[in-house]
Amino acid sequence: xxxxxxxxxxxxxxxxxxxxxxxxDTATYEGRAxxxxxxxxxxxxxxxxxxxxxxxxxxxxxxxxxxxxxNPDTWQLKDGTRVELAQAVRRLSDFAPMLRAMGGxxxxxxxxxxxxxxxxxxxxxxxxxxxxxxALDTSGLLGSRADDxxxxxxDLVLLDIxxxxxxxxxxxxxxxxxPTLRFAERLAAQSKPTWIRFTLVxxxxxxxxxxxxxxxxxAPMTNVEWVEVQPFHQMGAFxxxxxxxxxxxxxxxxxxxxxxxxxxxxxxxxxxxxx
Ligand code: SF4
Numbered sequence: 001x002x003x004x005x006x007x008x009x010x011x012x013x014x015x016x017x018x019x020x021x022x023x024x025d026t027a028t029y030e031g032r033a034x035x036x037x038x039x040x041x042x043x044x045x046x047x048x049x050x051x052x053x054x055x056x057x058x059x060x061x062x063x064x065x066x067x068x069x070x071n072p073d074t075w076q077l078k079d080g081t082r083v084e085l086a087q088a089v090r091r092l093s094d095f096a097p098m099l100r101a102m103g104g105x106x107x108x109x110x111x112x113x114x115x116x117x118x119x120x121x122x123x124x125x126x127x128x129x130x131x132x133x134x135a136l137d138t139s140g141l142l143g144s145r146a147d148d149x150x151x152x153x154x155d156l157v158l159l160d161i162x163x164x165x166x167x168x169x170x171x172x173x174x175x176x177x178x179p180t181l182r183f184a185e186r187l188a189a190q191s192k193p194t195w196i197r198f199t200l201v202x203x204x205x206x207x208x209x210x211x212x213x214x215x216x217x218x219a220p221m222t223n224v225e226w227v228e229v230q231p232f233h234q235m236g237a238f239x240x241x242x243x244x245x246x247x248x249x250x251x252x253x254x255x256x257x258x259x260x261x262x263x264x265x266x267x268x269x270x271x272x273x274x275x
Pocket of ligand 1 (some may be wrong): 064
């Protein structure tokens with residue numbers, strides 16, 4: 001096993017690859033008890049990953065293969081940096097007074113935080129002991145790994161529903177939609193504050209029936225505070241090229257203002273609060 005390295009401050013847009021060649025295989029790793037984890041990077045001062053000013057920790061490992069992924073360098077644990085949990089907690093504690101003063105907290109994103117539930121659960125529990133607000137940014141595929149104990153340390157879930165149609169979901173992510181919907185229903189049953197995130201990709205997820213499917217599913221959920229429509233952009237394209245992975249959306253345009261407005265209008269018409 002490679003030794004632990006420093007937890008790197010950086011950006012979700014930095015390319016990181018082949019940092020930990022000895023890391024376990026992402027597809028079979030369950031990571032329930034963990035003294036260490038594999039991390040892409042962390043950002044300070046984020047204002048888009050939950051309320052207030054936040055530290056956002058980007059975990060390595062994801063089982064989806066979204067065609068529009070901006071960070072394919074987070075898919076494999078071996079591309080991340082191996083970090084001790086205790087070291088990451090100490091680093092977070094350095095920022096805790098500032099985060100409390102700014103009404104912010106810790107968001108864990110990825111990749112997929114639930115590929116490593118032991119490490120991310122440990123970080124959330126530590127953040128709560130520091131009096132910080134916590135947010136989990138997840139696709140929901142591995143929602144069953146977030147047991148009730150795990151969710152007790154999570155104040156807000158940012159849940160990506162990438163399509164409301166099972167066939168479209170499988171085509172654009174390579175995985176099934178059902179676990180994400182089951183996780184959403186569990187969050188609703190627990191009244192867990194949730195923001196739904198929808199990536200709007202022209203020609204892929206913009207079909208009115210697709211949007212309608214998500215809107216109708218989400219609208220009755222009183223725990224959902226916001227639906228966020230996130231227009232697709234090409235900022236991650238260079239990573240696909242650098243990693244030698246075929247990128248099917250090379251010619252896909254950014255969503256136009258008109259298209260974004262139409263989709264926002266659909267969510268509003270269904271009764272969702274949207275931005
Ligand atoms: S869930 Fe996120 S990290 Fe995983 S493939 Fe999709 S966009 Fe990329």
